[in-house]
Amino acid sequence: MNDLDPNPVPSSEGMDRREFLRIGTRLAALWGLGQGMVPSMARGVEWLANGRAPVLWLEGGNCSGCSVSLLNSYPLLPLSLLTKHISLQFHQTISTATGQLAQDVVNTTIQRGGYILVVEGAVPVAIPTACTFGGEPFKDHLLRCAGPAVAVVAVGACASFGGIPAAGANPTGAVDAITFLQDNGISKPFIRIPGCPPHPDWMIGTLVHVIKFGVPPLDSYLRPTKFFGARIHDQCQYRNMPYATKFGDVGCMLGLGCKGPTTRGDCVARGYNGGNYSCLHSLGPCIGCTGPDFGKQQMYNWPPIL
Numbered sequence: 001m002n003d004l005d006p007n008p009v010p011s012s013e014g015m016d017r018r019e020f021l022r023i024g025t026r027l028a029a030l031w032g033l034g035q036g037m038v039p040s041m042a043r044g045v046e047w048l049a050n051g052r053a054p055v056l057w058l059e060g061g062n063c064s065g066c067s068v069s070l071l072n073s074y075p076l077l078p079l080s081l082l083t084k085h086i087s088l089q090f091h092q093t094i095s096t097a098t099g100q101l102a103q104d105v106v107n108t109t110i111q112r113g114g115y116i117l118v119v120e121g122a123v124p125v126a127i128p129t130a131c132t133f134g135g136e137p138f139k140d141h142l143l144r145c146a147g148p149a150v151a152v153v154a155v156g157a158c159a160s161f162g163g164i165p166a167a168g169a170n171p172t173g174a175v176d177a178i179t180f181l182q183d184n185g186i187s188k189p190f191i192r193i194p195g196c197p198p199h200p201d202w203m204i205g206t207l208v209h210v211i212k213f214g215v216p217p218l219d220s221y222l223r224p225t226k227f228f229g230a231r232i233h234d235q236c237q238y239r240n241m242p243y244a245t246k247f248g249d250v251g252c253m254l255g256l257g258c259k260g261p262t263t264r265g266d267c268v269a270r271g272y273n274g275g276n277y278s279c280l281h282s283l284g285p286c287i288g289c290t291g292p293d294f295g296k297q298q299m300y301n302w303p304p305i306l
């Protein structure tokens with residue numbers, strides 16, 4: 001899938017064209033693309049903003065942390081673009097529409113089709129009354145929304161691999177969104193952007209790439225290799241330091257249960273909160289939030305095991 005909208009002439013719809021070019025420059029750098037790709041990236045953002053590339057965002061069993069992370073995408077995207085301009089046809093946390101109006105927006109979007117479906121949260125298969133939309137069980141709602149979508153993007157650990165909702169006894173019967181759709185016969189371009197929460201660059205960067213260039217290269221778990229190719233351990237500043245023996249010690253936290261050697265993502269090098277911090281910067285061991293076992297294995301060791 002390439003170029004969701006075939007119209008080559010973008011319309012700025014009230015946003016400053018220089019702002020789109022500034023964002024396009026950042027996005028091109030994000031993907032390691034040259035200057036020649038800046039106009040394409042800028043146009044992709046513009047299409048997100050003016051509705052030519054609509055996005056339908058659903059929330060199942062989750063804490064909305066991925067949405068909060070999305071809103072922290074500055075400086076890649078300014079907050080005003082996300083909240084005032086970006087054409088999220090419907091987003092359960094951000095949208096102001098409620099009740100019948102919200103249902104009408106979603107139903108109209110489904111009828112028109114051609115949107116990117118973003119799913120945040122796991123599918124509570126065993127509790128149909130959880131996460132309903134207009135009285136419709138979430139699993140039915142998800143299936144109805146996935147049918148006309150051009151691609152499905154699972155954001156966060158819960159939508160990608162089940163995450164915390166699927167941990168332990170899993171009383172809600174939580175299943176990750178992509179496995180659920182595949183098991184129910186839906187075949188689409190699927191992408192997983194795991195993380196608890198995912199970095200905002202991963203979400204915005206992937207959406208714009210899908211719009212302008214199609215699905216990016218993915219690994220065997222359907223994660224974009226650009227963002228999930230590197231091991232956490234290989235970015236870590238504590239690699240050659242003595243082992244930490246208690247939480248708060250500055251040193252390698254392997255004995256405290258750090259999952260850095262088996263977890264992939266560029267979160268430590270990229271940094272959250274404007275590029276400044278990561279779990280490791282905050283002296284927290286990596287708990288493997290981008291991997292398929294997150295929530296299924298012990299997060300920390302105490303006392304330390306070395």
Ligand code: SF4
Nearest residue numbers: 233236252253258260
């Ligand atoms: S703290 Fe974790 S990521 Fe860093 S060197 Fe130790 S095991 Fe590797």
Ligand code: SF4
Nearest residue numbers: 267279286287288289
């Ligand atoms: S360091 Fe580990 S736990 Fe922290 S965000 Fe990255 S993958 Fe997730």
